[in-house]
Each structure stands twice: as C-alpha cells, then as structure tokens.
Amino acid sequence: MKRIVVALVLAGITGLSIAQQTLKPEDMIHYRKAGLSFISWNMGKIKANIDGSYDKDQVAVAANAVAAAANSGLFASLFAPGTDKEIGGEKTRARPEVFQQPDKFRDLGAALAKEANELAKLAAAGDAAAVKGQFGKVARSCKNCHDDFRKD
Amino acid sequence: MKRIVVALVLAGITGLSIAQQTLKPEDMIHYRKAGLSFISWNMGKIKANIDGSYDKDQVAVAANAVAAAANSGLFASLFAPGTDKEIGGEKTRARPEVFQQPDKFRDLGAALAKEANELAKLAAAGDAAAVKGQFGKVARSCKNCHDDFRKD
Numbered sequence: 515m516k517r518i519v520v521a522l523v524l525a526g527i528t529g530l531s532i533a534q535q536t537l538k539p540e541d542m543i544h545y546r547k548a549g550l551s552f553i554s555w556n557m558g559k560i561k562a563n564i565d566g567s568y569d570k571d572q573v574a575v576a577a578n579a580v581a582a583a584a585n586s587g588l589f590a591s592l593f594a595p596g597t598d599k600e601i602g603g604e605k606t607r608a609r610p611e612v613f614q615q616p617d618k619f620r621d622l623g624a625a626l627a628k629e630a631n632e633l634a635k636l637a638a639a640g641d642a643a644a645v646k647g648q649f650g651k652v653a654r655s656c657k658n659c660h661d662d663f664r665k666d
Numbered sequence: 667m668k669r670i671v672v673a674l675v676l677a678g679i680t681g682l683s684i685a686q687q688t689l690k691p692e693d694m695i696h697y698r699k700a701g702l703s704f705i706s707w708n709m710g711k712i713k714a715n716i717d718g719s720y721d722k723d724q725v726a727v728a729a730n731a732v733a734a735a736a737n738s739g740l741f742a743s744l745f746a747p748g749t750d751k752e753i754g755g756e757k758t759r760a761r762p763e764v765f766q767q768p769d770k771f772r773d774l775g776a777a778l779a780k781e782a783n784e785l786a787k788l789a790a791a792g793d794a795a796a797v798k799g800q801f802g803k804v805a806r807s808c809k810n811c812h813d814d815f816r817k818d
Binding site: 535536537544547548549551552554555556558559561562572575576579581582583585586587 | 687688689696697699700701703704706707708710711713714724727728730731733734735737738739
C-alpha cells in the first residue's frame with residue numbers, strides 16, 4: 515500500500531513544522547476517526563454534567579481532553595487527498611469537499627481548537643454557567659464542519 | 667440494550683466523583699478503543715520525532731494529547747464487567763483479567779497517567795534527550811498493561 519508522508523499535508527494546512535511520521539491512508543482514517551470519537555465521548559461527559567449534577571473536576575478533565583484532541587493536528591495531518599473513500603477496510607464519512615475546499619476545512623478546524631481552548635479554560639475555573647454557554651459554541655463548531663464535510 | 671451507569675464503575679476505580687453519563691456496552695468498547703488509538707497515534711508522532719529530526723512544538727502537542735487521554739478516565743469508566751467480548755458489532759481485545767484483577771488494572775492505568783504527565787512536562791520544556799528517556803517509560807507502561815490485559 516502506498517504510503518503518504520504526513521509532512522506534505524501538515525506543511526500545507528497548519529503552522530506546525532515538518533513531521534516525520536508516515537502513515538498508510540487506512541491508518542489515517544482509523545486514527546482520525548479515533549480522535550473524533552474521543553472528542554465525542556468527552557463532549558458527552560460534559561453534556562451529562564451540564565444536564566445533571568455538575569462535577570467540576572470531571573468537566574475540567576473532559577474539557578482538557580477535547581482541547582488536546584482539537585489541537586492535536588488531526589484535521590491537518592490525517593485528511594490526505596484520496597482518503598474520502600473506504601480504504602483497507604476503514605470506512606469514512608469524509609466528503610470530497612474536504613479536499614476541494616481545504617481552506618474552509620482548515621478554518622473550521624482552527625475554530626474548533628479556539629472554542630475548545632476557551633472551554634478548557636472556563637472548565638478549569640469551574641464556572642458551570644460559563645461552561646454551559648461555551649459548550650454550545652464548541653458543539654456548534656463540530657456541527658458546522660459536519661454539515662459541510664461529513665456524510666450523513 | 668441494557669445500559670450501564672458509568673458512575674458505578676468510576677466510583678470504584680478512580681478518585682473522580684460520580685458521573686452522570688450512561689453508555690451502552692458497545693459504546694464503551696467503541697470509545698475506549700478510540701481513546702487508546704488516539705494515544706497510539708500521538709505516541710507514534712513522538713517516536714518519529716525522536717528517530718528523525720526533532721520538532722519541539724509537535725512533540726509538546728503530541729505529549730499533551732497522550733497525557734490528556736491517559737487522564738481522561740477511560741480505564742476507569744469504559745471497562746465495565748462483561749465488556750470483554752464483542753458486543754453490538756464492537757470487537758475488543760480486553761481479557762477477562764481486566765475484571766478479575768481490577769486493582770492491578772487500575773494501578774497500571776494510574777502508572778500510565780503518571781508517566782504521561784511527566785512526558786508532557788518534559789516535552790513542554792523541550793529537552794529532547796529527557797523526552798527520549800521518558801518516552802521509553804510511557805511505552806513500557808503501555809506494554810505492561812497489554813501483556814496482562816490485552817489479547818494478542
């Protein structure tokens with residue numbers, strides 16, 4: 515299987531320097547789905563706290579996890595052109611628009627990181643009302659990208 | 667499908683307070699595999715930097731992601747008894763020993779978090795030699811758990 519040098523993708527989309535990691539396309543799909551599911555799980559924990567009794571420590575840990583994943587470079591390095599179809603048994607819901615509108619995709623990824631960083635800051639401070647408001651912004655940031663770049 | 671209250675698991679294994687999130691067993695398996703794959707991807711990035719040219723910023727971001735995932739409560743909340751077999755199409759390599767030796771499993775999870783936190787600290791400081799040494803400790807921590815609790 516042809517290998518894709520992540521560096522080529524990273525160099526074009528983020529401010530990160532060159533990475534040396536090489537990944538097969540199916541591994542890119544696997545890892546990006548893992549990162550996004552990891553975000554989803556942690557968002558679910560925060561939502562459960564907002565809707566139920568609020569545990570400051572658990573929300574802070576979950577918000578930190580969302581921010582770390584949003585900043586991990588997964589949008590920049592794991593969506594190489596051609597990975598908008600099933601490869602090596604790894605299914606994907608990525609639309610071809612990811613590669614047709616890379617600037618928009620990059621901007622939405624950056625917006626998620628920005629909102630997630632703010633959520634982590636508010637969660638660490640423990641203000642439940644502020645966390646609730648900011649959680650909505652992060653969730654909308656997820657949805658904005660899904661609407662345009664993820665198949666239903 | 668019977669739902670399992672994560673709180674019951676969390677209360678027994680971590681110092682975290684009660685969580686309200688409820689998850690189906692297959693979702694637990696899905697999310698824990700996602701978290702572990704997310705760790706694996708980020709460990710791979712750090713390894714590539716150690717073996718190739720070292721990018722301080724990329725290593726710091728990746729080490730922060732490993733630490734956030736190791737501290738996310740995934741070992742504590744996503745390994746409910748009975749989830750050592752395929753459920754709802756979600757395969758797992760978890761061995762029954764996870765539930766037979768919960769204290770040991772908990773201790774190995776805590777050891778990973780401790781080593782990952784140290785790695786994140788060293789990576790943020792940018793000392794490549796120190797990161798290389800500590801990376802080995804984190805990798806051994808992963809292996810210690812896989813040896814006893816993960817099927818080949």
